[in-house]
Amino acid sequence: MPKRILEGVVVSDKMDKTIVVKVERRVQHPIYKKFIRRSKKYHAHDENNAFKGKVGENVKIRECRPCPRPRAGKFWSKAPRPRTEQVAI
Numbered sequence: 001m002p003k004r005i006l007e008g009v010v011v012s013d014k015m016d017k018t019i020v021v022k023v024e025r026r027v028q029h030p031i032y033k034k035f036i037r038r039s040k041k042y043h044a045h046d047e048n049n050a051f052k053g054k055v056g057e058n059v060k061i062r063e064c065r066p067c068p069r070p071r072a073g074k075f076w077s078k079a080p081r082p083r084t085e086q087v088a089i
Helices: none
Strands: 005-012 018-028 035-045 058-063 073-078
Parallel strands (some): 035 073
Antiparallel strands (some): 005 018, 005 058
16 A cells, blocks of 8 residues: 655654654635645654754655654655745836
């Protein structure tokens, strides 16, 4: 069975070899049919502490068995930031 790959933003790197990644998804409200943003935080294993001091970076994490108990994912790769173009008004 393939592993899920989730994309999110690093929100904490204070723990040793662990980063906290916030993953947002959009769901449709069952009654009002409006799209709502739902988010969840995942603890991901970062063996080399590659993201020390990099809060706000976009990353991809891959599902795996828990390393120690709370960590249910592993750092997979850096995700490119979406480009925002500035328009002169």
